[in-house]
Amino acid sequence: MKERYDVTVIGAGPAGLLAAKALAQNGFDVAVLERKQDPAAITRACGQSLLPPNEYFFGDIFHYNERDKRFCFSVSGLSFPYTGPVKSLYNWHMFSPGMKKMQFGCGEEKKTAPIALSYDKDVLIKDLLRDIACDHVDVCAGTEYTDMQFGPGTIVVKAGEKAFQSSFVIAADGTNSRVVQKLGYNSNRRHIANLYVQSCFIKGFKPPHDNAIITAVTFVDEKPVYLFLLPRAEGDEWNFIILTLEAGVDLTAAYDRITKDARFAAWFKAAKKTKEFAAIEYIYSPIQRPFRNNVLIVGDAGACQELECLGAMLTGWKGGLAIAAALKEQELGIMPRAIAQYEDWWLNTYIKQYDYQDYLSIFGIAYMFSKPEVIDYVFGLMGDESFPATFNPYRAVGLLGGRLQSLMPRIMQERPDILQVLAGTMSLFPSDIMGQTLKK
Numbered sequence: 001m002k003e004r005y006d007v008t009v010i011g012a013g014p015a016g017l018l019a020a021k022a023l024a025q026n027g028f029d030v031a032v033l034e035r036k037q038d039p040a041a042i043t044r045a046c047g048q049s050l051l052p053p054n055e056y057f058f059g060d061i062f063h064y065n066e067r068d069k070r071f072c073f074s075v076s077g078l079s080f081p082y083t084g085p086v087k088s089l090y091n092w093h094m095f096s097p098g099m100k101k102m103q104f105g106c107g108e109e110k111k112t113a114p115i116a117l118s119y120d121k122d123v124l125i126k127d128l129l130r131d132i133a134c135d136h137v138d139v140c141a142g143t144e145y146t147d148m149q150f151g152p153g154t155i156v157v158k159a160g161e162k163a164f165q166s167s168f169v170i171a172a173d174g175t176n177s178r179v180v181q182k183l184g185y186n187s188n189r190r191h192i193a194n195l196y197v198q199s200c201f202i203k204g205f206k207p208p209h210d211n212a213i214i215t216a217v218t219f220v221d222e223k224p225v226y227l228f229l230l231p232r233a234e235g236d237e238w239n240f241i242i243l244t245l246e247a248g249v250d251l252t253a254a255y256d257r258i259t260k261d262a263r264f265a266a267w268f269k270a271a272k273k274t275k276e277f278a279a280i281e282y283i284y285s286p287i288q289r290p291f292r293n294n295v296l297i298v299g300d301a302g303a304c305q306e307l308e309c310l311g312a313m314l315t316g317w318k319g320g321l322a323i324a325a326a327l328k329e330q331e332l333g334i335m336p337r338a339i340a341q342y343e344d345w346w347l348n349t350y351i352k353q354y355d356y357q358d359y360l361s362i363f364g365i366a367y368m369f370s371k372p373e374v375i376d377y378v379f380g381l382m383g384d385e386s387f388p389a390t391f392n393p394y395r396a397v398g399l400l401g402g403r404l405q406s407l408m409p410r411i412m413q414e415r416p417d418i419l420q421v422l423a424g425t426m427s428l429f430p431s432d433i434m435g436q437t438l439k440k
């Protein structure tokens with residue numbers, strides 16, 4: 001460990017590791033601080049599916065290069081090794097409380113492109129750590145950022161008793177970022193809700209569809225709960241995620257109730273948990289300008305809820321390159337522009353193209369349609385025909401909204417009472433509906 005680095009990166013998730021890679025490949029000294037003792041041991045709930053391989057996302061398009069065992073991003077030129085398993089997922093089946101179904105994608109047999117790639121996140125992080133070790137990055141595991149002090153040309157990052165000095169810091173400490181809080185960003189962001197998550201890998205799950213993502217909206221004690229089921233990349237294990245915005249839901253009890261519920265019991269009859277995870281996310285509106293006091297915020301730390309791994313990786317990579325260029329600008333004494341360009345990229349690629357209100361709509365369904373029977377009716381109407389293949393939440397929301405709009409005349413005829421409910425909620429922002437309902 002050195003006394004001084006060019007850049008300190010806080011957080012060894014996908015965003016932090018790619019930021020470190022970009023800097024180290026440009027010849028800069030980088031320390032990555034990670035609070036976990038083993039950065040590759042994933043403890044936080046994650047679907048472990050990379051999306052979307054069938055469309056542009058954050059200005060890039062990615063694929064898995066089987067021959068060289070690398071994930072490749074064709075626009076930015078980023079590529080990194082991944083030696084773990086990959087499974088292609090083709091369809092997304094979404095169930096209502098009464099098991100009415102909507103489907104995105106119409107089947108593997110049609111040889112459509114996959115909508116997501118299931119992968120092993122432990123292996124991905126392990127491979128990235130090995131990759132950046134070759135570029136001489138110092139990864140300090142078991143090192144939790146606690147505070148930051150700013151002096152002329154130097155930032156001192158404190159991690160308990162340890163101190164790291166550098167010219168720039170990249171904050172990649174994920175959702176609920178302590179650095180973001182320290183820098184005062186949260187006072188100008190809107191806190192919308194909290195998301196509570198428990199998940200597990202399960203064996204013996206009998207899926208209603210293979211190689212597909214299955215999600216469901218259900219209610220536990222009248223409170224909305226969302227289920228996500230994704231096949232693991234290898235073998236017959238599945239990743240089962242239970243999420244709620246309601247602090248009062250006991251997610252452990254919910255697992256027992258849901259797996260025994262008549263609607264799902266056949267799927268879970270022989271299911272056995274093999275590994276458990278959890279997460280809490282404080283959902284804020286996104287940061288608009290992610291650079292302050294020589295600290296650049298990348299990945300989930302600056303986003304609303306989540307950027308997805310792809311978004312986190314691309315912001316980490318681009319952010320790392322921007323700081324590398326800024327260091328070079330300083331060295332050469334030329335007019336700085338790299339960081340302003342990164343902020344423009346963030347604004348134009350994320351903030352302007354991926355409306356966080358759309359992202360929230362996925363978790364707002366139960367609040368926008370208010371009652372299980374309304375959700376059933378809407379799913380029943382909209383599920384007549386499958387939607388184009390996507391697991392991109394922003395695109396899916398656009399497709400759903402478009403179809404709902406086109407069905408309005410029919411709803412007006414069949415169920416004017418439901419139209420009234422929809423008219424009341426569709427003119428509001430999802431964040432307002434969620435905020436108001438959760439406050440009650």
Ligand SMILES: Cc1cc2nc3c(=O)[nH]c(=O)nc-3n(C[C@H](O)[C@H](O)[C@H](O)COP(=O)(O)OP(=O)(O)OC[C@H]3O[C@@H](n4cnc5c(N)ncnc54)[C@H](O)[C@@H]3O)c2cc1C
Pocket residue numbers: 010011012013014015016033034035036045046047048049050051143144145146172173174175178197241279281298299300301306307308309310312
């Ligand atoms: C339930 C759930 C399901 C998801 N499913 C998917 C999915 O299917 N596909 C997908 O692409 N994305 C999914 N995501 C989102 C994905 O997990 C994130 O977008 C991605 O991991 C963000 O990467 P990151 O590097 O920004 O943050 P993180 O992955 O959160 O990494 C942050 C790192 O910083 C470390 N850290 C935090 N605080 C400190 C500190 N004070 N000091 C030092 N280190 C610190 C953490 O330990 C962690 O290693 C899901 C998320 C959740 C919660």
